[in-house]
Amino acid sequence: MDPTPGMATARIEAQTEGESRVLRATGRLDTEAAARLWPTAMKAAEGAPIVALDLAGLEAIDSAGAVMLLTAAPDAELRGAPDHAVALLERTRKALGTIPPPGPPAPWHPITAIGRATVNRGRDTVAGIAFIGEAVVTTLRVLTRPRLLRLADVLRHLDEVGTRAFPLTLLLGFLIGVILAYQSSIPLRRFGAEVFVPNLVGISLLRELGPLLAGVVLAGRTGSAFAAELGTMTVNEEVDALKIMGVDATAMLVLPRLVAATIAMPVLALLMNVAGLAGMTLIMGTLGYPWASVQSQLQQWLSLQDLAGGLFKAACFGLVIAGIGCRAGLSAGRGPRAVGDAATAAVVGGIVAIVVMDGVFAVLFFRLGI
Amino acid sequence: MANEPVIRAEGLSVRFGSRTVFKDVSFEVRRGEIFVILGGSGCGKSTLLKALIGLVPLAAGHAWLLGEEIAKEDDRARRALLRRIGVMWQSGALFGSMTLAENVELPLEEHTDLPRPAREAVASSKLGLVGLGDAAGRLPAEISGGMAKRAGIARAMALDPPLLFLDEPSAGLDPITSAGLDKLIKDIARDTGTTFVVVTHELQSILAIGDRCIMLDKDAQGMIAEGDPRKLKAESTHPTVRAFFRREAA
Numbered sequence: 001m002d003p004t005p006g007m008a009t010a011r012i013e014a015q016t017e018g019e020s021r022v023l024r025a026t027g028r029l030d031t032e033a034a035a036r037l038w039p040t041a042m043k044a045a046e047g048a049p050i051v052a053l054d055l056a057g058l059e060a061i062d063s064a065g066a067v068m069l070l071t072a073a074p075d076a077e078l079r080g081a082p083d084h085a086v087a088l089l090e091r092t093r094k095a096l097g098t099i100p101p102p103g104p105p106a107p108w109h110p111i112t113a114i115g116r117a118t119v120n121r122g123r124d125t126v127a128g129i130a131f132i133g134e135a136v137v138t139t140l141r142v143l144t145r146p147r148l149l150r151l152a153d154v155l156r157h158l159d160e161v162g163t164r165a166f167p168l169t170l171l172l173g174f175l176i177g178v179i180l181a182y183q184s185s186i187p188l189r190r191f192g193a194e195v196f197v198p199n200l201v202g203i204s205l206l207r208e209l210g211p212l213l214a215g216v217v218l219a220g221r222t223g224s225a226f227a228a229e230l231g232t233m234t235v236n237e238e239v240d241a242l243k244i245m246g247v248d249a250t251a252m253l254v255l256p257r258l259v260a261a262t263i264a265m266p267v268l269a270l271l272m273n274v275a276g277l278a279g280m281t282l283i284m285g286t287l288g289y290p291w292a293s294v295q296s297q298l299q300q301w302l303s304l305q306d307l308a309g310g311l312f313k314a315a316c317f318g319l320v321i322a323g324i325g326c327r328a329g330l331s332a333g334r335g336p337r338a339v340g341d342a343a344t345a346a347v348v349g350g351i352v353a354i355v356v357m358d359g360v361f362a363v364l365f366f367r368l369g370i
Numbered sequence: 371m372a373n374e375p376v377i378r379a380e381g382l383s384v385r386f387g388s389r390t391v392f393k394d395v396s397f398e399v400r401r402g403e404i405f406v407i408l409g410g411s412g413c414g415k416s417t418l419l420k421a422l423i424g425l426v427p428l429a430a431g432h433a434w435l436l437g438e439e440i441a442k443e444d445d446r447a448r449r450a451l452l453r454r455i456g457v458m459w460q461s462g463a464l465f466g467s468m469t470l471a472e473n474v475e476l477p478l479e480e481h482t483d484l485p486r487p488a489r490e491a492v493a494s495s496k497l498g499l500v501g502l503g504d505a506a507g508r509l510p511a512e513i514s515g516g517m518a519k520r521a522g523i524a525r526a527m528a529l530d531p532p533l534l535f536l537d538e539p540s541a542g543l544d545p546i547t548s549a550g551l552d553k554l555i556k557d558i559a560r561d562t563g564t565t566f567v568v569v570t571h572e573l574q575s576i577l578a579i580g581d582r583c584i585m586l587d588k589d590a591q592g593m594i595a596e597g598d599p600r601k602l603k604a605e606s607t608h609p610t611v612r613a614f615f616r617r618e619a620a
Contacts, residue, residue, distance in 0.1 A: 030530075031478075031482050031484065031529065031530065032482070032483070034484060034488060035482055035483035035484045035485070035488065036483075038484065038485050038487075038488045039485070042487075062530040062562075063492060063495060063496070063527075063530050064478075064482070064484060064488065064492050064530070066495075067488065067491045067492045067495050068488065068491075071487075071488075071491050084561055084562070084563075087557075087560075087561040088561055088562065091499065091557065091561065092495050092499075094498070095494075095495045095496070095497075095498030095499040095503065096491070096494060096495050096498055096503075097498070098498040098501070098503030098504065099494045099497075099498055099503040099504070099506065100503070100504050333511065334511040334512075335466040335509070335510055335511030336466045337466040337467050337509075337511065338511065
């Protein structure tokens with residue numbers, strides 16, 4: 001309602017008429033007046049019922065004013081109300097009449113909640129297994145019909161997953177190398193074993209930290225992007241459109257991402273290793289150990305097996321992170337919130353998965369003597 | 371001043387890069403009327419609406435809303451002016467993390483001192499008004515496109531603005547809901563004196579609710595007709611206007 005100069009300030013008061021009461025409103029009853037008078041109106045509503053609203057002195061009213069009067073006196077008759085007020089009040093009364101009364105809050109039973117969570121988790125697991133099965137079947141189909149795999153998409157994702165992550169990976173790797181070298185030199189110096197810092201850092205990076213940290217970069221940077229992109233496509237019904245057109249959505253959307261991440265991850269892990277070793281070498285130089293000494297330690301203690309094992313793990317991490325990201329996106333619900341949820345699920349799921357897998361690999365490599 | 375037009379547009383032009391969407395569009399909207407901006411797809415109807423409310427920069431021309439030129443206002447005056455304007459977006463533009471009731475309550479919370487029960491009651495009444503009284507607790511993701519549009523109208527009306535812009539309010543709605551919405555717009559305009567600017571190409575709605583209209587044309591890059599839509603339908607000799615109202619293929 002637009003302000004009109006010269007109108008009186010709104011007032012309301014309850015007046016007794018025999019055993020019942022009348023609520024009188026005067027002046028300009030707009031939103032600001034309703035905000036000011038709401039407690040007065042609600043207080044007036046307590047006690048004997050209000051049978052009528054005397055609106056003869058009403059100059060203007062908006063919907064907040066109407067709601068206030070009808071909340072205080074829902075069934076009261078209107079007296080002396082101007083035509084515009086009658087229309088607004090009747091329309092508001094009708095609108096408020098369509099609101100169902102609030103039901104009792106749903107009781108919370110722990111057993112029901114646990115059961116529901118278990119069933120949901122079970123459904124998620126089944127859907128995850130179905131997704132893996134679908135990906136495997138599609139991969140087998142692609143092996144017999146390579147045309148199904150869109151090379152252009154694979155290259156695009158390789159660029160996004162790999163090339164564009166190089167600077168971040170190099171920076172993180174270098175800093176991790178610097179930090180590890182400094183931190184490990186402190187205890188080793190006590191035993192006069194500072195010379196073994198390259199061995200410690202080298203093995204840590206090649207076998208564990210290189211693949212693991214590259215995996216964290218991939219999960220945060222790419223897993224979430226896959227989930228958000230596919231989630232948006234799901235929300236916009238683009239995935240449904242693909243299915244209805246007879247296009248294999250897994251071959252078109254999932255497989256190129258899986259292939260790209262599986263190829264890019266060992267490269268990222270390798271870069272992380274190289275940058276980390278460079279950082280470590282720099283610090284060793286500042287501690288008085290020349291490049292030749294560092295190189296000699298690394299050559300003696302690191303084997304190709306260490307590097308190959310780490311890169312194999314990295315490829316597996318890439319496959320799993322991309323799979324989790326794609327599945328999170330394709331199983332997104334509706335609305336923009338669903339896309340955010342899918343991205344979160346992809347990052348959290350991806351990081352948890354690679355840590356769990358790393359533990360499994362650690363046991364496996366130990367048993368196999370790798 | 372009572373006789374001052376609610377909207378005055380003079381020589382409006384909008385360009386995106388080198389592409390001119392429309393040029394030299396001038397019109398006035400009077401208080402309490404339902405003014406329709408119509409035209410075929412891609413002619414710049416929604417862009418004109420956004421230009422009027424200051425979301426799209428004007429390449430040329432001036433637009434006054436409620437007597438004030440939005441492009442020249444400082445932040446505080448602009449905010450005060452925007453409080454007196456309601457906009458229903460084409461898709462509803464509801465906030466996905468809020469229930470419908472919370473969506474409608476948001477402008478009340480931001481711009482008024484109403485206590486929470488009052489805000490809830492006003493939001494309920496607005497949702498009831500558009501037939502969504504029983505869906506107040508639902509999230510936008512849980513409702514249909516038509517319901518989202520109606521909730522968008524409820525949110526636009528939350529502060530009882532004297533000027534309401536509706537972008538394609540009845541597009542995609544079933545005929546009964548669409549007719550109900552048309553009636554609602556007419557009732558609100560009649561009872562409250564609210565001025566409506568409706569962007570639409572729904573012929574039935576235009577003829578049912580429009581007091582006056584302007585028609586934009588993509589080829590002409592501007593306005594090709596202005597007046598009472600019923601008169602335009604009956605009397606216009608402009609080939610595009612005739613084709614539009616008679617649903618003839620170009």
